Amino acid sequence: MNREDKSEKVQIKLPAEVAKIMSKWGGHSVRLAAARGALPMSGSNLVMVLFVFYNGENPELKEEALSTLQTLPAKIILAALSLPELHPAIIDLIVHLRFEDEAVMQAVLVHPMTGIRSLLFIAENSSGQVLDMLADNDKILRKSDILRKAIINNPNTEKVTRLRLGWVEPQEKADPPEEKEIEAAADDSDQDQAVAGAENEDKLDDESLSKYQQLQEMSVNEKIKMALTGDKEWRTLLIREANKQINTAVLRNPRITEAEAIAVALNRSSSEELIRIILLNRDWVKLYDMKKALVYHPRTPVQQAMRLMSFLSERDIKELATSRNVTQPIINNARRMLSTKKR
Structure with missing residues (x-):
């Protein structure tokens, strides 16, 4: 470094x-x-x-x-980041050394003393969940347009995220049409062909619009249909929609992958309805990473979260026992589980 x-x-x-x-x-x-x-x-x-x-x-x-x-261990770094008066220079050093640590960066992004220099480093160098957390934080992005541009220019940023932040996909320049000599005035048939050609060009223009641009013109019903049938790029865009009819339809898309479902569970802003649908899918809940994500999610019902905790490793239970990202009942249950194992 x-x-x-x-x-x-x-x-x-x-x-x-x-x-x-x-x-x-x-x-x-x-x-x-x-x-x-x-x-x-x-x-x-x-x-x-x-x-x-x-x-x-x-x-x-x-x-x-x-x-x-x-x-x-991350919990020691998090203890320091829990101090609201922690000096920005200390935070900046933590950022440079631990920018790939999701839990640490989540604490950095909400810390009142985190400076623009630290945020810019995260925007330029992070990836995956850390980069998504920054890109989704409108409050931080409003601090400086430089941050938004840095995320757009980060090679790890997904295309849909770039589009959401205002990036315009460069359009390929069409080859210039071949010049043809016109020997006679166009008759009615030629005019019909010209109109048809213009209509085809309009269709091509529509198809060349980015998915993000198309999304702005779609009705709710069109969005729901696309959520149910669209590819990963469409699903990534539509899962962010505020309308629950749209974002829940994404989880019912037969093409959705396990990794996408886990990403929804990892996103702490996912709605209660999205978490409920995930909990009803036995195949998803069988996955260890999904169980862990659901235990941490603030909208997972406490009783179901506690039941899922019984499937977690002792290492993960120890993390839960000292975590600042779960409710007190979860922490208490983790401590009880650890205490029982020691007997």
Whole structure:
């Protein structure tokens, strides 16, 4: 990872625990242990210590701090991001090191101190679910048109997302028609052919419109029909429609894939009706990734989420027990399950 050296001084108010480690207390061995994440301290303080070491002059501490930040469990990073006053420079370092971590980036995108520089890095370098989260966040995109353009120019951005953000698909230039010598005035038959040719050109123009442009002209009934029969590009567009008759029709499309259904469950903004339809599909619910996504989704009924938790691995249950993205009943149930296993 190459970061541009800004050579700007960052002033951060250090908690007493962090300031103590930064001092000569304990000597180099104590600071080295802290850089390796081996000292007992809160997650937020540890991230702050690592940030200071990373920006310090000691190359050994800098290298150890960088390695630790790259491998820290997400829950420790999230503990730091839970501080509303966390300095933007710390957030920026987290973004550069963990921009592919979905849970961490979700916290970054809602943090009040996240700066434009960090958002721009995410827009230019992320992919998959992280990129989708940013592209779907209208509140952030309104901050600067540069962000929208960066997402459009990101090679990982799907075509439908580019279109939604205002990208216009370049049209292929048609070959110039061959010039023909007209020897006589056109008769009625020639005029009929000219009219027919014009109509055909209109049809070609309609077909050349992007799907996103066509969508703006479609009626509700046309959208429902397309949701039931359209290809993946159409399904990706129509699942975002606010009208539940349209977006639920996408899930009834016989061509929809398991991966698309899981993506709907992973999207925290998916409606209660979409989640209900997924829960009724036994083939989808059999999938492990689907079970996990449904447990995390805020619109999955609590009792059904708890039932699905019994199929999750111990590692995932441990994550749920400390997660900030699920309700308290889910957290309590995860802790109860872990407690039962220890007996």
